[in-house]
Amino acid sequence: MNQTVExxxxxxxxxxxxxxxxxxxxxVAFYRLAVRSEEDFFLAGRKLPWWLPAVSVYATHTATDxxxxxxxxxxxxxxxxxxxxIFPIWVAVxxxxxxxxxxxxxxxxxxxxxxxxxSGIRAEMLRGWFAGWQFFMSMFVxxxxxxxxxxxxxxxxxxxxxxxxxxxxxLCAVYVLxxxxxxxxxxxxxxxxxxxxxxxxxxxxxxLAAGGPAAIADKIDRMNSTYSWExxxxxxxxxxxxxxxxxxxxxxxxxxxxxxxxxSIEPESAKRGAAPTREQVYESxxxxxxxxxxxxxxxxxxxxxxxxxxxVDGAEDLKLSLSRDGGGTWEVIGDRLRxxxxxxxxxFAFSGWFQGDFPLAWFFTMLMMAIIGGIGVGTNxxxxxxxxxxxxxxxxxxxxxxxxxxxxxxxxxxxxWVAAILGLFTLTPHVASVSQVETSWYTAGFRYxxxxxxxxxxxxxxxxxxxxxxxxLNLGAMYATRDLYHHYIKPRATERELVWAGRISTLVLLLxxxxxxxxxxEITEWLIFAMWIMFAGVWLPNVxxxxxxxxxxxxxxxxxxxxLVFSWLVVWVLPEFGVLPVLPNHAQFWILLGxxxxxxxxxxxLTKAExxxxxxxxxxxxxxxxxxxxxxxxxxxxxxxxxxxRSEP
Amino acid sequence: MSGKLSxxxxxxxxxxxxxxxxxxxxAALGVLAFVAVAFGTPYxxxxxxxxxxxxxxxxxxxxxxxxxxxxxxxAVSADYxxxxxxxxxxxxxxxxxxxxxx
Numbered sequence: 067m068n069q070t071v072e073x074x075x076x077x078x079x080x081x082x083x084x085x086x087x088x089x090x091x092x093x094v095a096f097y098r099l100a101v102r103s104e105e106d107f108f109l110a111g112r113k114l115p116w117w118l119p120a121v122s123v124y125a126t127h128t129a130t131d132x133x134x135x136x137x138x139x140x141x142x143x144x145x146x147x148x149x150x151x152i153f154p155i156w157v158a159v160x161x162x163x164x165x166x167x168x169x170x171x172x173x174x175x176x177x178x179x180x181x182x183x184x185s186g187i188r189a190e191m192l193r194g195w196f197a198g199w200q201f202f203m204s205m206f207v208x209x210x211x212x213x214x215x216x217x218x219x220x221x222x223x224x225x226x227x228x229x230x231x232x233x234x235x236x237l238c239a240v241y242v243l244x245x246x247x248x249x250x251x252x253x254x255x256x257x258x259x260x261x262x263x264x265x266x267x268x269x270x271x272x273x274l275a276a277g278g279p280a281a282i283a284d285k286i287d288r289m290n291s292t293y294s295w296e297x298x299x300x301x302x303x304x305x306x307x308x309x310x311x312x313x314x315x316x317x318x319x320x321x322x323x324x325x326x327x328x329x330s331i332e333p334e335s336a337k338r339g340a341a342p343t344r345e346q347v348y349e350s351x352x353x354x355x356x357x358x359x360x361x362x363x364x365x366x367x368x369x370x371x372x373x374x375x376x377x378v379d380g381a382e383d384l385k386l387s388l389s390r391d392g393g394g395t396w397e398v399i400g401d402r403l404r405x406x407x408x409x410x411x412x413x414f415a416f417s418g419w420f421q422g423d424f425p426l427a428w429f430f431t432m433l434m435m436a437i438i439g440g441i442g443v444g445t446n447x448x449x450x451x452x453x454x455x456x457x458x459x460x461x462x463x464x465x466x467x468x469x470x471x472x473x474x475x476x477x478x479x480x481x482x483w484v485a486a487i488l489g490l491f492t493l494t495p496h497v498a499s500v501s502q503v504e505t506s507w508y509t510a511g512f513r514y515x516x517x518x519x520x521x522x523x524x525x526x527x528x529x530x531x532x533x534x535x536x537x538x539l540n541l542g543a544m545y546a547t548r549d550l551y552h553h554y555i556k557p558r559a560t561e562r563e564l565v566w567a568g569r570i571s572t573l574v575l576l577l578x579x580x581x582x583x584x585x586x587x588e589i590t591e592w593l594i595f596a597m598w599i600m601f602a603g604v605w606l607p608n609v610x611x612x613x614x615x616x617x618x619x620x621x622x623x624x625x626x627x628x629x630l631v632f633s634w635l636v637v638w639v640l641p642e643f644g645v646l647p648v649l650p651n652h653a654q655f656w657i658l659l660g661x662x663x664x665x666x667x668x669x670x671x672l673t674k675a676e677x678x679x680x681x682x683x684x685x686x687x688x689x690x691x692x693x694x695x696x697x698x699x700x701x702x703x704x705x706x707x708x709x710x711x712r713s714e715p
Numbered sequence: 716m717s718g719k720l721s722x723x724x725x726x727x728x729x730x731x732x733x734x735x736x737x738x739x740x741x742a743a744l745g746v747l748a749f750v751a752v753a754f755g756t757p758y759x760x761x762x763x764x765x766x767x768x769x770x771x772x773x774x775x776x777x778x779x780x781x782x783x784x785x786x787x788x789x790a791v792s793a794d795y796x797x798x799x800x801x802x803x804x805x806x807x808x809x810x811x812x813x814x815x816x817x
Contacts, residue, residue, distance in 0.1 A: 148753050158745030162784060162815060172802050181809055195791035269760070279762035413754050437746060464790035469743065474777070476747050481756020490755070557811040558810050683815065687802055691734050 075509065078521025085239070088258055089532065093241025093249035095235055099247040104552065104564035107246035108174060108544040109458045114251060116464035116471065119455035122251045123472025124479070125258035125533035126451055127154075131214045131532070133483060135509045140487040143424055144410025149432065151480040157452070157473030159440025161466045163691055164612060168443055169456045169465040170688040175200070176444045176453055177549040180619075182687070183611055185680040188619030195626070197549035200450055204542025206574055209582020215531045216583065221505070222524060229583065230393040231583040234528065238535045239576050243569050247458065247544075250536045261484075264526035265479055267519065268511040269486035270663035275514050276489030278361055285492040289347050289407035290357060292372045293400045294498040297331055299367035306392035309356055309373060309390070313405070318378035323354040327361025328392060328454035339366035342496040346374050354378050359498075372498040377406035397627045407495070410488065422649075431652040435605065441691065442609035446601060454541055470571060483507065543571035602658040603629020611693025615681060621670030628665040632658055682706065722783050728794035731787050741784035748776035 073084075097591045100107050110118075139147035173179040177196035181189050188190035212231040219230025257617060276282050291311075310324040332339060340363035349357055358374040359365060373386060384403040387396040402422060410413040439445035443453075459465040490506045497503050511523045528579045551567045552559055559567070607625040610617040636657055640646040649657070675681075678700060684690075685697045686706050722737055723730075759768025773787030805815050 114733055145754070145757060148757065152750065152753050155746050155749045158749045159742045162742045166791070170802075172729060172799065172806055222766060273760060280758065283761055283763070383769030415773075440742075461792050462795050463788050464787060474749060474752060479754045481753055484757035490763070553810055683805075687805075689734075691733050691738075707732070 068640035074520060074524065075517040077518045078524065081518065081521035082525050082528075082698045083524070085260065086528060089253050090237060090241050092256065093253040093536075094244045095244040096252055096430050100244070100248045101562075101565050103561040105569070105678065106248065107547050107565045107568045108312050108540065108548065109454065110251060111462050112458060114458045114464070114465040116459055118251050118255060119459050119465075119468035120471030120475070121258040122254040122537070123452060123455055123468065124475040125254040125530070126537040127448065127472075127476050128258070128479065128525060128530045129211055129214075130218050131211065132529045134214075134504045136480060136483045137487050137490075137504050137507055140484055141491055141500050141503060144407075144415060144488070145484060146409075146415040146424065148413065148480070151431055151484075152477070153436050153446070154473045154476045154556040155431065155433075156436040156440040156446065156448075157469050159437055160452075161469040162474070163441045165452075165456055165465055165469050166462060167612060167688045167690050168453060168460070171684075172457065173458060174520050174548045175452075175545055176450055176551075177545055179443060181553075182684055183676075184619035184622070186619070187678045188623060192619060192622060193549055194554070197545045200545040201542050201550075201571075201575070203447070203450075204538045204545070205578040205582055208538050208542075208575060208579030209585075211531065212579055212583035218508075218527065218531075221508075222407035222527070228584065229500055232580055233533055233694045235535050235539075235579060238532045239539060240406070241534050241574065242539045243572055244566060245627050247454070247540050247579070248564070249456070250540050253536060254533050257533040260536075261526045261530045262475070262479065264523050266482060266509075268507065268523060270480045271514040272486040272507065272510040273489045275510065276492050279485075281612075282489045282492055283411060285348070286407050286410055288350065288377075289375045289492075289495055290349065291375050291384065291403065291405055292347065292407070292495070294370060295373050295399060296370050297365045297367050298388075299334055299687045300327075300331050301333060303333065303336075306390065307331055309359070310387045310389070311354065311356060311375045311384060311389070311668045313381050313384035315405075317379065321354055321378065321381055321635060323356060324393065325356050325359075325361060329359045329361060329363040329365065331390070332364050332366050334366065334368045336364070336366050339364050339369055339371070342372050344494065344496050344499075347372075347495040350376070352376060354381070372496055372500040376389075381405040389667045398479065406645055410491075415493070416687070425650070428650065428652040431655055435601075435655070438609060439605060442605075442612050445605055451537055451541060454513065459476050482692075486510070512562050517549065539572050539575055542575045544569050546568075546571035546574075561567045578588065602655050603633055605655075606659055606663060610689050615685075615694045615697045616670065616675055618670055618673060618676050620673040621666040623626065625662050625666040629658065629662055636661070717720060724768035724786050726787050726790035728790060731790035731794065735787070737783050737787050741780045743775050744783070748773045748780060 099111070101364030103111070105111055108604070128197060136147075136151065139150045143150065168179065171179055171182050175197070177193045177200065180192035180196060183189070184192060212235055213227070215234055216230035219225045219233075220227055225233075241253060245252075273279060273282065277285065303384065306328045307330060308325050308328055310322065312320070312322040315321045329340075340359060342358040346357045354376055356373070356375045358372065359697055365371060375418060382405060384401075384405060385398060386400040386403060388399045389396045398541050402418065404415075415424075416422075416426045419426050435445070443449065452472075455468055456465040460499055487507060490510060491505075494506065508527070515523055547564060547568045551571075552564055556563065604622075604625050607617070607622050611622060635652060636649070640647045678697070680702070681697045681703045685694055686701055698707070722740070723735070727763050751769045755768070755770030755773055759770045760766070808815055
């Protein structure tokens, strides 16, 4: 019997069925508004009050895998993991720069934007490329979240994964096919509200279950030092193993402790080895000593375990070494290790400038990508979703507020999760592998919520899945309809034909996503690589297209092509042949950015600028920020924009 | 407010179309507000005084941001809505591969 099904009482099932029916029903109820035109089917007629797209942003970016991701980040980095989740700050910059510029362009999609920013056949090539890419990406994201929901459904209801993949997406498609974007935002509103309430409720329950807010901080302060260690694989049992921890105490005095007796490492084929306990993490007193493994323990090669040693006041620069021959020779298995766990409450607990798992170099790179990237258009995967919400707001001011409202809600939600997951961490601090605890937030909901509320919790899980699916179905269909069918295949299509093209595209996406969902594990690595190309190699060109009048379509196209080549080389091919080491993320980003610039800057400067009439039209319409002097002066000379400011004192 | 730190409260449409220090101040305050809320929320849920200070500091920064940018945003938005209809017509001409006027 499935464990979660046991948690569901009759009133839970009633809530669950009622809420799903409400979501689908109200979505479908907007059918008549959606069928009026292409603009209605994809942008709700550009008539939405700001809070509807704001909630839609929030709901869309709360997916079934988000709490799993946040759990992993907090278990690894504590509060400093918030920096990993701070990426929505790009919205704070964008709301006052690129959101205003993009909203003024009125482009349905970022593909359409290419036609406005650039001119001629190059712009058409870019538009076609973006449309195809985004249709494909939507299918991939749908497959990805579908596969995740397949796993969640197996846990929730004991169903085989394919039912989770096909069933919920099909349910969602009912209102997306009927009511397009109207259905998406109206359902998103309900989904966003219910998800938000349940996230707060479950998180508060989790904090209380961990002993309450004060107890969580106290427990973390009392915890011993730990290191997640993957036990080396051995072909023959190693019976004379020892661990030693060394470091410096206050006033730089040396500090060292070696195990009192040996432990063994068994081959991978042996039965599961010894595991640390929660109590060992909290055991106190006795100076520096290793608490796990204990003398006589047998660990299994390939297993991940937490080595535990006592917390000592003022200890730092800790190093852990292994001897396989009873102390004759030593190999370092971890260095620059932290003392105790109090660092988990420190927002600046970085692992050094360039070393370790969370270096400052990566922190500054992420901040720069978010803040500078906020000025550009299409600088991250969320941009494509947000672009639709910007254009669906009733006014330019509404688009700005929608972005701010959606972004801050996401940041607030992450903060609640971080607190709750820190609490859950105090319950299982001895678990080494994040994969064993990544669903702990979900488990907390099922375990601690009262009957009735569990049904709502399951409804909220379904809601956050449906909001992501509905958004991606409509978004991908918009690229296929607006940019491929309407622009290239049938430019004079009637509104009725366009709505039907939207529906057929939605259906194709849905069916394609089922195939992706079933085979996602085989293609995930390749697709993550494909997404990485998108953001590392063309990040700077995405900014330049907004801030530099001279940046042209040839530069942009060359950036895309070179990015494809360089990404393969830097990420896969050269490390495979030993020419380059496997580089950390920040190094990959800067190298790809530099290599790309070495191609697209010459391409831009050696080819003609975009047609001045086209640039003036774009400038007058969107008023981009940055270096647009020649275009602005020409527009003023032609009397297309006011130059009254020049006469001001 | 007065002197160099003053922020303009009355905007003509032409003035609001120019990028100004109000835009940059709003973006900077927005980033600070987001960071303050991001860290203030978990600390506040753990009942740490610094968390409440950060969280409400973030809310205050957000309010200041809206106070600074509000008048300009109203002006630029109202002016743009008047022109939107013509721009939408241009957009549809591009869709149909027609020449744009002017």
